[in-house]
Structure formats: structure tokens, C-alpha cells
Amino acid sequence: MMNRILFILIMALTICSLANAAEPSNPVVGQSVQTAGTATTATVASVKSSAPLAKEVKSNKVITISMFMAIVFVTGVIVVKASKSNKTAADFYTAGGGISGFQNGWAIAGDYLSAATFLGIAGLTSMFGADGLMYTVGPFFSFVTILLIIAEPCRNAGKYTLGDILSLRSSSKVVRGTAAISAVVVSTFYLLGQMVGAGKLMQLLLGIPYNVSVVGVGTLMIVYVTYGGMKATTWVQIIKAFLLMLSGLALTLLLLWKFGFNMLAFYDAVALSPNIQEHVRGLMKHATPVAGFDYGQRFLETGLLLKDPLDQISLGIAFAIGAAGLPHIMMRFFTVPDAKAARKSVVIAMVLIGIFMLMVTIIGFGAALYITPQQIMAVDKGGNMAAPMIAQYLGGGVGSISGDLLMAFVCAVAFSTIIAVVSGLILAVSAAVAHDFYVNIIKDGKSDQRQQVKVAKIAAVVVGGIAILLGIACEKQNIAHLVVLAFAVVASSNFPVILFSLFWKRFNSGGIVCGLVFGALFAIGVVLVSPTMTYPKKIAADAKKIVDVMEKKQVEGVVLAENEVKALEKARVDYSKNRDGKSLVGLDAPLFPLKNPAILSVPVGFLAAILGTFLFGNRREEEMFDELFIRQNTGYNISEATDH
Amino acid sequence: MKEGRKDWAALAKIPKFIELHKKKKAFLLTLWCLGSIMFYMLPLCAGYAPELMKIKILGRLNIGYFFCLLEFAMTWAIAIIYTHKSNTYFDPLTKEVLAEITQGAK
Numbered sequence: 001m002m003n004r005i006l007f008i009l010i011m012a013l014t015i016c017s018l019a020n021a022a023e024p025s026n027p028v029v030g031q032s033v034q035t036a037g038t039a040t041t042a043t044v045a046s047v048k049s050s051a052p053l054a055k056e057v058k059s060n061k062v063i064t065i066s067m068f069m070a071i072v073f074v075t076g077v078i079v080v081k082a083s084k085s086n087k088t089a090a091d092f093y094t095a096g097g098g099i100s101g102f103q104n105g106w107a108i109a110g111d112y113l114s115a116a117t118f119l120g121i122a123g124l125t126s127m128f129g130a131d132g133l134m135y136t137v138g139p140f141f142s143f144v145t146i147l148l149i150i151a152e153p154c155r156n157a158g159k160y161t162l163g164d165i166l167s168l169r170s171s172s173k174v175v176r177g178t179a180a181i182s183a184v185v186v187s188t189f190y191l192l193g194q195m196v197g198a199g200k201l202m203q204l205l206l207g208i209p210y211n212v213s214v215v216g217v218g219t220l221m222i223v224y225v226t227y228g229g230m231k232a233t234t235w236v237q238i239i240k241a242f243l244l245m246l247s248g249l250a251l252t253l254l255l256l257w258k259f260g261f262n263m264l265a266f267y268d269a270v271a272l273s274p275n276i277q278e279h280v281r282g283l284m285k286h287a288t289p290v291a292g293f294d295y296g297q298r299f300l301e302t303g304l305l306l307k308d309p310l311d312q313i314s315l316g317i318a319f320a321i322g323a324a325g326l327p328h329i330m331m332r333f334f335t336v337p338d339a340k341a342a343r344k345s346v347v348i349a350m351v352l353i354g355i356f357m358l359m360v361t362i363i364g365f366g367a368a369l370y371i372t373p374q375q376i377m378a379v380d381k382g383g384n385m386a387a388p389m390i391a392q393y394l395g396g397g398v399g400s401i402s403g404d405l406l407m408a409f410v411c412a413v414a415f416s417t418i419i420a421v422v423s424g425l426i427l428a429v430s431a432a433v434a435h436d437f438y439v440n441i442i443k444d445g446k447s448d449q450r451q452q453v454k455v456a457k458i459a460a461v462v463v464g465g466i467a468i469l470l471g472i473a474c475e476k477q478n479i480a481h482l483v484v485l486a487f488a489v490v491a492s493s494n495f496p497v498i499l500f501s502l503f504w505k506r507f508n509s510g511g512i513v514c515g516l517v518f519g520a521l522f523a524i525g526v527v528l529v530s531p532t533m534t535y536p537k538k539i540a541a542d543a544k545k546i547v548d549v550m551e552k553k554q555v556e557g558v559v560l561a562e563n564e565v566k567a568l569e570k571a572r573v574d575y576s577k578n579r580d581g582k583s584l585v586g587l588d589a590p591l592f593p594l595k596n597p598a599i600l601s602v603p604v605g606f607l608a609a610i611l612g613t614f615l616f617g618n619r620r621e622e623e624m625f626d627e628l629f630i631r632q633n634t635g636y637n638i639s640e641a642t643d644h
Numbered sequence: 645m646k647e648g649r650k651d652w653a654a655l656a657k658i659p660k661f662i663e664l665h666k667k668k669k670a671f672l673l674t675l676w677c678l679g680s681i682m683f684y685m686l687p688l689c690a691g692y693a694p695e696l697m698k699i700k701i702l703g704r705l706n707i708g709y710f711f712c713l714l715e716f717a718m719t720w721a722i723a724i725i726y727t728h729k730s731n732t733y734f735d736p737l738t739k740e741v742l743a744e745i746t747q748g749a750k
Contacts, residue, residue, distance in 0.1 A: 130709055137686060137715045144679045144722055148672045264703035271704050301698050302690045302708040309691020316687055320680065343730060347723045354716050503669070626652035633665050634738050636745055 053378040057385055057392070059411070060404035064206060067412035072220070075236050075419060079224050082232035089439075089452040092229040093160040093431045094334040099234055101341035105348025108332050110237030111424045112139075112323070113244060113353060114194065115201055115417045116483070118360060122390075123383020125364025127373050128283070129276075129299035131306050132364050136357040138316050142323035143353065147346040150324045153502045153632035155333045155342035162327060162494065163436040168628040169501050170509040170621050173441050178516045180436035183327040184429055185520065186490050188467070190326070191425045193483040195471035198418040204380055205388065205411040214471040221422045222464035225430065226457040230335060233423045240420040243413045245352060248359040251387070251410070254394040255366040270365050271296030275372040280304070299368070314599035315484075321602070322487035325494030328428035339635050366390050388414075426467070430460040485527050488598045492605035493519030500609055502632055507613050508621040514612025519605025526597035531590040536581025538589070543574035660741045668734055672726075679722050686711055 090096050099107065117139065125132025158165045163179035195214055202213030224232060259265040270276060277295040283304055289295070298304070306312050323329060333342045367376060367390035379385045388410045392398060395406030434456035439447045447455075497515040500507040527533070550560060550568040560568065582588065592600070630636055655661070690697055690708060697708035 130712070133709065133712045134686065134690060137683070137712055140716065141679070141683045141719055144676065144683075144719055147723060147726060148676045148679075264705070267704045297704060300704055300709060301694075301706055302712075303694055303697075306687070306690070309687050312687035312691065313684055316684060320683060340730075340735065343727065347727055350719065350723050354720060358713075358716065623653060626656040629665065630652060630655055630661065630745065633661070633668065634742050634745070636742055 053375050055378055057379055057389060057407075058398050059205075059388075059392070059407055060401075061206075063401075063404050064408040064411055067408040068206070068415055071412050071416045071419070074239070075224065075232075075416070078235045078239070079228035079232040082228040082235065085231060086227075086229045086453065088449045089160070089435065089456065091231070092453050092456050093331070093427070093435065095229070095231040095234055097335060097337050099335040101336055101344030102348060103234065103238060104332060104336045104341065104345035106241045106352065107234045107237040107335075108329065108345055108349035109352040109356070110239075110241035110244070110417075110420045111328060111332055112349065113241065113356060113417065114421045115197060115414050116193075117357070118244060118248075118417060119201070119384040119387050119414055120382070121357065121360045122364040122367060122387040123376065123380075123385070124305070125361045126367040126371070126376050126386040126390075127279075127383045128305040129280075129365070129368070130302045131304050133358075133361040134302050134306060136361060138319035139323065140350075140354055140357055141316075142319045142321075143346060143350045145321050145324040146329070147343070147350070149499065149502075150330065151333050151342040151346045152339040152635075154330055154498075155336060155339045156635040157502070157628055157632040158330075158334055160331070160334055160431050160435045162325075162330060162498070163432065163440070166497065166501055166512055167440070168631070169507065169624055170512060172509045175509050175512050176436050176440055178513050180432045180441075182493055182516045182520060183432035183436075186486050186494070187327050187425050187429045187432070188463075188470075189482045189486040189489070190328070191422065191429070191463075191467050192470050192474060193486065194418065194422050194425065195467050196474050196482075198422065199471060199475065201384065201414060201418065204384060205414065210475050211472055214475075215468055217418060217422065218464050218468035218471065221419065221426055222461050224419070224423050225426045225460045225464070230331075230427060233420075233427050234335060236416075236423060237420040240413070240416040241352060243416055245356060247391075247410050247413045248356050248363065250406070251363045251366070251391055251394060252359040255362065255390070266362075266369075267300060267365070270369045271300055273369050273372075275374060276368055279368075279373040308594070310599065311594045311596060314594050314596040317602055318484070318487040318491045318596050318598035320491075321495045322491035322598070325490040325498055326486070327432065327494075328424045331424075331428050331431060360387075363387055363390060366394075370394075422467075426460050426464050429463045430456050433459040433463065484532060484596055485524065488523045488527065488596060488601060489520045491598050492523040492601035493517075496602075496606045496609045500613070501628070504613075505625045505629075506622055507609070507625075508616060510616025511609045511611075511613030514615075515605055515609030518608035518612075519601065522604045522608075523597050523601035526592050526601050528585045529587060529591040530595060530597060531593070532595050533583045533585075533590070535583045535587065535589060536578035540575050540578035540581070543571040543578070546571035547575060655745055658741065658744055660737065660744060664734070664737050664741055667737075671729060675722055675726060679718065682718050683715065686715055 085096075086092050088096070121132055121136055124135055154165060157168055161179070162183055163176045166175050166179050169175075195218065198217045199210045199214040202208045202217070203210050206213075208216070224236065228236075256263070256266060259269070271294070273296065276299050280295040280298050281289060284295075284298070286293075332345070336342050336345055364386060367386035370393050371386065371389045376383050376386045376389065379389070388407050391410040392403040392407035395403035397403050434452065438455045438459075439445060439452055493516045496519060497512050500511060500515070546567060550564060550571070553560065553564075583590075594600075689711065697706060697711065699707050701707060701710055
């Protein structure tokens with residue numbers, strides 16, 4: 001009873017903070033536009049000539065807030081309902097293995113499609129055209145690896161975590177401990193990326209201050225996970241996936257309807273838009289139009305953003321095998337009864353995710369056509385508002401009730417996306433901490449169900465708390481590298497180890513620990529010296545260029561316009577602030593040329609796992625392989641894993 | 645593990661089991677490699693053969709655009725092939741192996 005009251009209280013508090021914080025209009029969006037102004041000189045120069053652009057989105061706060069509250073309310077009801085059936089650890093981590101393949105497919109889609117996929121890819125396409133479409137291929141292709149290599153063997157051999165699968169090869173506590181640490185580290189990177197993204201999004205969508213949104217989202221997620229466990233998380237993810245598909249479908253249909261569902265006419269209109277043409281010219285840094293060059297057509301060709309093929313292949317490797325080892329995705333396969341259901345769920349997720357990604361790129365092109373890339377970038381440099389803005393336009397335009405409704409709906413869907421992904425992550429970390437560390441290392445696997453669930457809930461609260469604190473601390477950090485890092489670390493540590501445990505007879509504890517530790521450390525190390533980090537000297541050099549240009553103008557006697565004076569002041573400040581700075585590890589320039597370490601760190605991870613195996617031979621563990629091998633191939637003894 | 649005493653090594657030598665895992669491994673690996681080759685072809689072509697990717701096929705849509713769509717189609721095709729093969733071949737075989745294992749265990 002006390003629990004119920006506490007739950008309602010926290011929910012009420014969260015909703016209130018949402019409602020209150022949304023009242024003042026938002027000053028922060030304007031700031032990000034200023035930074036955009038100096039960063040992309042070429043584009044901004046071309047924008048100046050046209051009519052002034054709105055710097056923030058005019059939304060109907062009442063409608064938006066009601067939509068958000070509706071999401072919080074509906075998901076809250078699910079959590080309360082699910083909390084009644086959370087008795088055992090299996091209930092808490094895997095919903096007792098009682099999720100059907102069909103449901104799990106929707107839940108995987110809900111777990112995998114983050115706000116970054118929805119808003120980010122729509123934005124990317126609206127700013128860089130066909131590269132947005134090319135970018136989606138990577139995250140989508142990752143499901144081939146999940147389907148062919150991970151899903152069924154994991155369902156057959158595992159119980160709750162990665163540690164369970166590896167422990168079938170080795171009863172060593174060191175192995176379980178390393179697996180747990182790896183899961184915690186990777187999920188924390190991923191979680192932090194989501195939290196910072198959530199904070200910034202809420203600021204953008206609703207005008208809620210950053211800290212308030214991080215605390216609000218974090219608290220809400222802790223409550224959801226601790227009360228609802230896997231069952232509630234699954235249903236939240238299913239509903240979110242449904243809402244996401246619905247909003248994607250609605251926007252795509254409304255958009256293509258304008259062209260009588262003729263895709264060719266639609267792309268003709270995109271290529272002929274003068275705004276897009278001007279934008280592409282800015283991207284290509286052509287100061288004056290090159291005669292005969294079809295800038296509109298260029299928007300439909302690849303390579304405006306993704307230029308370096310090596311970088312792309314490296315990113316491709318990270319996606320192709322990285323997603324397969326993400327703890328929160330892997331955990332989803334333990335919620336279905338058997339391998340057949342696991343297979344079915346991946347196929348359903350693949351259909352949903354593929355269709356959704358294709359729709360998102362069309363929405364992105366539509367946003368470029370109707371909202372214009374200049375306007376999208378004026379509101380948010382990262383293009384995150386492309387989808388909400390095109391929703392408002394398609395619904396009837398700024399100020400119309402239907403337009404505001406559609407935009408509020410899209411924003412609320414983005415919010416539900418954050419809820420679903422973050423709760424899946426918190427659950428995965430909680431399982432690693434409570435099941436691997438507490439139950440199997442501290443208690444030697446002897447712990448009663450009540451105790452296990454209790455520890456898992458405490459772990460979820462602590463993890464959520466840490467995520468909130470880190471999220472607040474990292475507000476000003478460039479968090480793009482965290483998600484890159486999560487994928488790269490998983491690809492170079494978890495994936496080789498999972499692959500070898502499942503398929504290589506001689507693989508042993510030495511290989512597991514070496515692979516996990518060296519693969520992860522090496523990937524992190526390479527990211528630390530890669531261009532993904534911030535290099536103050538480079539910022540200073542760019543600022544110096546602006547200062548030089550402006551000062552030269554002044555010397556020549558040209559009176560600077562108001563925004564030019566501002567840009568000059570900002571560049572001077574940037575220059576003096578960053579002149580003597582070093583990157584996080586004390587470098588002036590990156591040592592590794594690519595943004596993504598996978599192309600180098602994945603082979604190193606594999607090598608470390610192989611070397612470790614040969615250095616620390618263990619006959620007994622080789623014999624254990626037969627058991628794991630039979631289990632992962634046939635699903636034998638699977639009932640043992642689910643009932644207690 | 646309540647039945648840890650089982651002779652797994654003997655079970656692993658059941659001919660049907662060997663057939664199952666050999667066929668499965670070959671099938672999965674081939675499919676995965678083919679898929680991966682197709683996947684890495686896209687960034688390679690986009691990076692090193694941009695002129696090829698620009699060739700218009702349908703209206704303003706070019707090879708690059710259709711290559712991306714092809715990747716989606718290929719991924720779905722892999723899912724269909726794999727599901728079909730599993731349902732018609734691997735699942736029945738797995739059932740037979742399981743029947744033999746449980747018999748042998750008792």
C-alpha cells in the first residue's frame with residue numbers, strides 16, 4: 001500500500017515539474033543558434049540574404065503539455081498494472097519469459113529506435129539529403145548479425161545477462177565480474193548519451209530547463225523500472241513503437257498525398273527548390289553558383305556529409321556487429337519462451353525498423369522542401385526539429401489547431417521514445433549489477449527471490465541516480481562520441497567474446513577476460529585520440545580565421561554589420577579561451593584519423609581474445625563447450641533456465 | 645545446474661547433432677558473409693565511385709539512392725530466407741536431435 005502511495009506521489013511530482021517548467025518561453029534555443037552562426041559560415045552567409053528566420057518553434061504549450069501528460073499517464077497505468085505480477089527475479093528481468101515473439105518484435109523496435117533515430121535522421125536527411133538515407137543502412141543492417149548469430153543461441157543458452165552465457169564456459173567469478181563490468185560500462189555510455197539527448201530535446205520541444213528535464217526523465221524512469229520491471233518496460237516499448245510507426249506513417253502519407261503519391265514528382269520538387277539549391281551551394285562552399293551545376297540534384301546524391309569512405313566503413317563495422325552485443329538489446333531475447341519466438345521477434349523488428357527508417361528519410365526530404373534546411377538549422381543546428389516542424393506544417397501550419405496537434409503528437413512520441421529506451425537501459429544495468437555481482441559473485445548463486453528482486457530494484461535506483469548526476473555534469477560536453485563509443489566498445493569487446501564462446505571449442509576464461517578488457521580499453525583509447533574529441537587548438541584556429549577576416553575588413557574601412565560585430569566578439573573570446581587548450585588526453589591534434597575506432601579496435605579485440613585463449617589453456621573449460629554447444633544449438637534444458 | 649553430471653561429450657557425438665550444427669554453421673556463415681559484402685559495398689561505392697552513384701535511373705533518382713533501397717531489400721530477403729530455412733529444415737532436425745538427447749539421457 002505504501003508503495004502505491006509513494007508511486008502516485010512521485011508521478012504527480014514529475015508531472016508538476018513538467019507543467020511548471022514549461023511556462024516561461026525559452027531563451028536557450030536562441031543560444032544554440034548563435035553558435036550555429038559562426039560554425040557554419042558558408043551556409044549562414046547565404047541565409048542572411050533571405051527573409052529573417054524564426055529562431056524558435058511556435059507551439060501550442062497547452063496541447064503539447066497535455067500530450068506529454070497523456071503519455072506519462074498511460075505508461076504509468078501500465079507500470080501499476082505490471083507491478084502486481086513482479087514476484088520473482090525472472091519476472092523482474094525477463095517478464096518470466098512470457099512475452100510472445102510478436103510482442104517482443106515490437107518491443108525490440110521500441111528499444112532500438114531512439115529519439116536520435118527519429119528526430120536525428122529526419123534532421124540529417126533534411127540537411128544533407130541522400131546521406132540521411134545512406135546513414136540509416138548501418139543501424140538497420142545490424143539486425144542481420146543479431147538475427148543470424150545472436151538471437152537464437154542467446155535465447156537457448158542464456159538466462160538474464162551476458163554473464164550467464166559466458167559462465168556456461170567458465171565457472172570463474174572473474175569472468176562473470178568482467179562481463180558485468182563490461183555491461184555496466186557500455187550501458188552507462190549509452191545511457192548517458194540518451195540522458196543528455198533527452199535533456200536537450202525537452203529543452204527544445206517544451207522549453208523545460210535542461211537540469212529539470214534530466215532529473216524529471218531520470219526519476220520517471222527509475223520509478224517505471226523499479227515498479228514495473230521487464231513487463232512494464234516491454235509494454236512501454238511496444239506502445240512507443242506503435243506510436244512511432246503511427247506518426248511516421250501519418251507524416252509520410254500526408255506528405256506524399258500532396259504529390260498524388262508520385263515519388264518522382266516529390267523528388268522533382270525537392271531538387272527544384274531554390275532554398276535547397278542555395279543550401280547545397282553553401283555546403284559545397286561555392287561562393288558563387290557554378291554555371292550548369294545542378295545543386296538540387298546534388299541533394300539527392302550521396303556524399304554531402306559522409307565523405308570519407310574509411311570512416312564510413314569503420315562506422316559500418318561498429319553498427320554491423322556492435323548492436324548485436326548491446327546488453328539491453330540482448331536482454332530482450334530472454335523474455336521470449338524459445339528460439340523460434342526469438343527468431344520471429346527479430347524478423348518483426350526488422351520489418352518495423354526498416355519501414356520506419358525509410359519513412360523517416362522521406363519525412364526528412366519533405367522537411368527540406370517545405371521548411372527549408374536554413375529554417376531547420378536556425379532553430380536547431382543538429383536538425384532535431386525537422387520532424388516536429390514538418391508535422392506542424394502538414395497539419396495545417398503555424399498557429400492552426402490541427403498543425404499544433406500534429407506537432408505536439410510528434411513531440412510526445414519523441415518523449416515516449418526516450419522513456420522506452422532509457423528504461424530498457426536501466427533494467428539492463430540493474431540486471432548486470434544485481435544478478436551477476438550480487439547473486440552470483442557475492443552470494444554464490446544462493447539468494448532467495450525476494451532478496452534478488454529487492455537488490456535489482458536498489459540497483460536500478462542507484463544506476464538511475466548516477467545517470468541523472470552524470471547527465472547534469474555533462475550538459476556542456478559533446479556527447480556524440482558516447483554513443484559512438486558504446487557501439488565501438490561492444491563491437492570490439494562483447495562481440496568477439498560472444499562469438500567465440502558460442503562457436504569456438506578451445507575458447508576459455510583467459511580469452512573471455514582478455515577479449516573483454518583489452519577490446520574495450522583499446523576502443524576507448526582510440527576514441528580518446530580520435531577527431532571525435534574536442535581539440536581546443538583547432539577551435540582556436542577556426543576562430544582566428546574569422547577574427548582575421550573581420551579585422552581585415554575593418555582595416556579596409558568597411559563598417560561591420562551588427563551580426564558581424566557579434567561574430568567577431570565571439571570569435572575573439574573563443575580564440576583566447578582555446579588558444580592554449582589541450583584535448584582531454586593532452587593532445588593538440590588527433591592521432592587517429594577516423595571518427596570511429598571500430599576498423600582498428602575490432603581486429604584488436606578479436607586478437608586479444610585469441611591470444612588470451614592460448615596463453616591460459618584450460619582443459620576442463622574445453623569440455624564444458626560440449627554442453628554449451630548442444631544447448632545453444634538445440635535449446636536443450638531451456639526450461640531449467642526459466643523455472644526455479 | 646542440477647544435471648551437471650551428464651556426459652555432454654558423448655551427446656555432442658550424436659551424428660544428427662553433428663549434421664545439425666555443421667549445416668547450420670555453413671548456412672549462417674554464408675548468409676552473413678554475403679550480407680556483409682553487400683553492406684560494405686555501399687560506402688565503398690559511395691566513396692570511391694561517386695560518378696557511378698550519380699547516374700540517374702528513374703526520374704531524378706540515381707544509382708546511389710536505389711543502392712540504399714537495395715540494402716534494405718537485401719536485409720529483408722536475408723530474414724525471409726533464414727526464417728524459411730529454419731522452419732522447413734533446422735527446426736525439424738533440432739526436434740529429432742532433442743528427442744535423441746533426452747532418450748540418451750534417461
